[in-house]
Amino acid sequence: MDVTTILLLLLVGAIATYISGDKLASKVALLFSLAALGVSIYLLSLLNKGEQISFLADWISIPKVYLSFQGDGLSMAMVLLTTALTPLIIFSSFGNQFSNSKSFYTLVLFMSFAMVGTFLAADGLLYYIFWELALIPIYFIALLWGNGDADERRKAVVKFFIYTLGGSLFMLIAFAYLYQKAGSFLIGDLYNLKLNSTEQFWIFLAFFAAYAIKIPLIPFHTWQAKVYQKAPTVGTMLLSGIMLKMGLYSVIRWQLPIAPMAARQYMYLFIGLxxxxxxxxxxxxxxxxxxxxxxxxxxxxxxxxxxxxxxxxxxxxxxxxxxxxxxxxxxxxxxxxxxxxxxxxxxxxxxxxxxxxxxxxxxxxxxxxxxxxxxxxxxxxxxxxxxxxxxxxxxxxxxxxxxxxxxxxxxxxxxxxxxxxxxxxxxxxxxxxxxxxxxxxxxxxxxxxxxxxxxxxxxxxxxxxxxxxxxxxxxxxxx
Structure with a gap:
């Protein structure tokens, strides 16, 4: 068993939740989220025994993209955070009534699937795909099941979507440049690149544009309070409890090791922010x-x-x-x-x-x-x-x-x-x-x-x- 089992379970769970209909959707979603938590704990035990739980397979030939998922202490800690909070968030919603609940809980499980993929991905393009996939379900959760005036909610959610998508495009450009240098998106190959100080500066800033918005850091935070307020509580929990951790995790996993000279040079500035x-x-x-x-x-x-x-x-x-x-x-x-x-x-x-x-x-x-x-x-x-x-x-x-x-x-x-x-x-x-x-x-x-x-x-x-x-x-x- 490897880390792809969690992804498959959450994806199958999202499909099963939608098929189950409105009456059973919440219970089916809870069942699959608990199963994902159980698998996460089992994989953790395997990792502690020194067994390999990562996964690597060819996916796309041109450009060279791998289905590469890395299960180490850092990524599995974030996966466990996701799979532990997801059933809690679903169970906490049992006191609420949602119209079209099968779609609502399907989006919750699909978002969990995308966030787990982001934490596990060890190929830059694969990571970017999961990063963007996580944005889609929370957009619809906040837009369709949110609170307050519909126009205000729409403005807040669209601002959030444009902000995060726009920042992520800078990260995609950075990955495209890194691929030209390394001939691969694999994280190990990107770590081994010998980039000069100018290259590292721009790569560092491109990643920062995506992560600062997602975390969020000031002055990139202006979307946060309104979206947290307007989203249903389940959406707010997913955003604050898990999704913003994608940005913080990515700083450690991707930004700092790929552009370490820039990180050291501008350390005081970013600590200050x-x-x-x-x-x-x-x-x-x-x-x-x-x-x-x-x-x-x-x-x-x-x-x-x-x-x-x-x-x-x-x-x-x-x-x-x-x-x-x-x-x-x-x-x-x-x-x-x-x-x-x-x-x-x-x-x-x-x-x-x-x-x-x-x-x-x-x-x-x-x-x-x-x-x-x-x-x-x-x-x-x-x-x-x-x-x-x-x-x-x-x-x-x-x-x-x-x-x-x-x-x-x-x-x-x-x-x-x-x-x-x-x-x-x-x-x-x-x-x-x-x-x-x-x-x-x-x-x-x-x-x-x-x-x-x-x-x-x-x-x-x-x-x-x-x-x-x-x-x-x-x-x-x-x-």
Whole structure:
């Protein structure tokens, strides 16, 4: 068995979901997503035993393109993040009613298929195809099942589509140039290229155009808040929990090893952009009156810090960034799900119309509080592990980076706790807020269990990804 099994399972699952019809679509999608998670865990066990789970086969003769999928610690960590969050996201949606649900859940599984392909692809053109495929389902999910005014939603989604597609075209041009130099799109051949400093500068910028929009980094973030707000919560979870990790993963896997001289030369500039996102996202989050928009800007702040860790070009920076990617994926999905639970009861996302939930729903309040504390990287949660390691790597690079980057802890604690106070505390709300249901509780308990377990014992994840990160750093440092 190799990594293509996961892709085939998700693709077959998408087809089966559509064929099953509206009544069974959600259950079929959940079944196949759980099967994909099971296969991912099995492949992880094979990888830990030293067995080969990668795949390579000829595909296109001219240009020379391979069906090449690489299963190492880094890629499998991202695959496991995807296959673990997908069933949680699907199960969390069982409290919602969707028109044409067979199409909705088919798109969710197809998006998961495309994201897994992006993380596994080890051929540049194949990677680009999966990268673009992931854009199509989220476009339709946000456009057809989104919230609010249809015209505003259409404008937000079209802007997102054009932004991401336009940035990705620069990456395609870069791959075309690299193919002319290497005669191959295989990642190993691209790593071995001897590019001069000018070539690396332009390749680095071309990749950055695609990744900065997807992550997003300021000033390429303008699509994010509106799309997160207008998309259905399932779409927002897919975007924030998994899809933005495609950009961060690609920085480590593709951008830094292919153009290491440019990465070293402009390291301070790109770390600065990441930290600017931390400060900007935190300040703007303070002013938000819509709960989903507040969480969107909170996400912007956290991914800015992750990006800064990637660009330190240190093992601590890369390891902390990967840990924080995984932790952020779980915590942001949990937070958006909590926002959805509140919306189901109160039918509003305005913070001013909330409050008084604690007296009616103590179980939900406790779970939400733990998510908030994880978001602000309280020791004992997995977010603390990743954030502390990234801050440590920034301190090794320049002390001012860690001072400025550390504002995410101070500002994050302020706006998240203020949000919790306004949303959950105060006098009992006039509207009835039923406490968390069994289905909702299962999703929350799984997320919280993951964050707390690996917050206390992060060693398995750190040890699993470290060998791959060391190999990438060897490529970066050899030129």
């Amino acid at each position: 990441g930290i600017a996102g931390v400060i900007y996202g935190s300040i703007v989050a303070l002013r938000q009156k819509d709960l989903k928009k507040l969480l969107a800007y909170s996400s912007l702040a956290h991914v800015g810090l992750i990006a800064a860790g990637c660009y330190t070009l240190t093992l601590d920076g890369l390891s902390g960034a990967v840990s924080q990617m995984i932790a952020h994926g779980f915590v942001i999905v949990g937070l958006f799900f909590a926002a959805e639970i509140i919306y189901r009861r109160f039918e509003t996302r305005k913070i001013s119309e909330m409050g008084g939930i604690r007296s009616q729903a103590p179980k939900f309040t406790s779970m939400f509080m733990i998510l908030v504390l994880a978001s602000v990287a309280l020791p004992g949660t997995f977010n603390f592990v990743g954030e502390f390691t990234v801050l440590y790597s920034l301190a090794q690079t320049n002390i001012w980076f860690v001072i400025l980057g550390g504002t995410t802890i101070i500002l994050g604690a302020y706006y998240m706790l203020k949000m919790f106070q306004n949303v959950m505390l105060g006098e009992t709300n006039e509207k009835v807020f039923a406490d968390i249901t069994l289905n909702e509780g299962i999703v929350m308990v799984v997320i919280l269990g993951f964050l707390l377990f690996f917050g206390l014992y992060p060693k398995p994840i750190v040890d699993f990804v470290t060998p791959s990160l060391k190999e990438i750093l060897l490529v970066i440092n050899k030129s």
